[in-house]
Amino acid sequence: MSDSYDVIVIGGGPAGYPAAIRAGQLGLTVACIDGWKNRDGSYAFGGTCLNAGCIPSKALLESSELLHRAHTEFATHGIHTGPVSIDVAQMQKRKGAIVKASTQGILALFKGAKVTGLAGHGRLLPGRQVEFTAPDGTVRTLSGKHVVLASGSEPARLPSAPFDGENIIDSWGVLDLAETPKRLGVIGAGVIGVELGSVWRRLGAEVVILEALDTFLPTADQQVAKEALKHFNKQGLNIKLGAKVSAATLGKDGVTVRYTDKAGEQTLVVDKLVVAIGRRPYTEGLLAEGTGVALDARGFVEVDEHCHTAAENVWAVGDAVRGPMLAHKGKEEGVMVAERIAGHHAEVNYKTVPSVIYTAPEIAWVGLTEEQVKASGREYKIGNFPFLASGRARAMESTAGFVKLIAAVDNDEVLGVHIIGPMAGELIAEAGLALEYSASAADLQMTMHAHPTLSEALHEAALSADKRAIDFINR
């Protein structure tokens, strides 16, 4: 095996593996090194997303959603079953199989693109040399014309609630619970906290989420955030805002969490406590002295708008660099870098990164929130359409939520789309395309949407921006 490559990628998560595959497709010789180790000691490509993030969380979400529907909707449909119960072991087995199929799929994709996948640790040395340590401890030095750093992120730690891997756990730990805890505490009402909190709530846990900020989902459009909070509270998710945790200690009764809120000092006792206060870039052991790669004050690898670092022909992508920590953002960066390495023109349009929160109802948005547009001083108009007025949503028994479209008054350009409701994460793709093409509200109004589909809600929201909605009374 040659030790020289056109491109060496360190990290095989959703930012690194697409960089490797695209570079391979473009005829470059590529090695992709990944050190992800599963609990059973096996190595797997796919990073956080496939092994302990996006994919396993959505597998559990689907199971918990089915259980919830069986309990709450089947009778409405006229479907009667015996007692519905949950087998967490089987649910976890199914999740494991989905994760395995996904991570093994990467090996097949590598084969197709002629990428050499190397399980083990990679460390960048000066001059684009990479020290590769295999699982058996053997060390080789590889050299690359280009090196792409895609080392990802790890859960942020809270000194007052240190992980013990058993009772005070991170997002990977809560995805692997063997049974439903009676009382689950979550620190952090961000995307991961509310997604995983609502999964275990549907599976029967009493869930309390403690959030230090006074505002719920501060980066979302606040009309959507308020609607979401209303639904989550109705589902029994107990979200306490302005709750600052000062200590978490393990005792006989479980984990005692001390926090302060407006009313003063409070205590909460739970069986499991998840710390989900965000993630931080992971670059431990990645850089030897003298590589020329710089980290910023928060530990992110410093890059320019094309993901090039301060060192010649060394690039960095994904969660390890600035920008939203999302798999699809990392993927686009990985592909852009591979194309630039191959001499093509490529860019990432950071203005169209969609955000999705996989709860029920689902939340998704792209572009600017109403708060951001207002702050910009630009005159705007709003179109709104509730799923209650959608025939398809009624047929699906999923009428919670709405579509909100914000467009500029001066030139009709769509500035942002915010959806809370069924399949919001799928529906937002059309809005992303609209933003990518700098579409106007009129462009969406003139686009025919199939009936009856949920996508009509976006069409009607665009019409409503000019008081032309047909299936809802214009206000």
Ligand SMILES: Cc1cc2nc3c(=O)[nH]c(=O)nc-3n(C[C@H](O)[C@H](O)[C@H](O)COP(=O)(O)OP(=O)(O)OC[C@H]3O[C@@H](n4cnc5c(N)ncnc54)[C@H](O)[C@@H]3O)c2cc1C
């Ligand atoms: C519970 C949870 C749910 C999530 N759900 C979503 C979602 O639904 N949608 C979404 O877009 N995002 C989601 N995310 C975020 C998403 O997982 C990350 O944005 C994404 O994984 C980042 O990709 P990455 O390739 O930059 O890093 P990672 O996925 O973290 O991959 C980095 C890889 O590099 C390896 N590595 C690091 N250093 C070295 C080294 N020196 N040598 C060799 N290998 C190394 C790591 O072991 C890892 O395998 C979720 C995250 C969590 C935790």
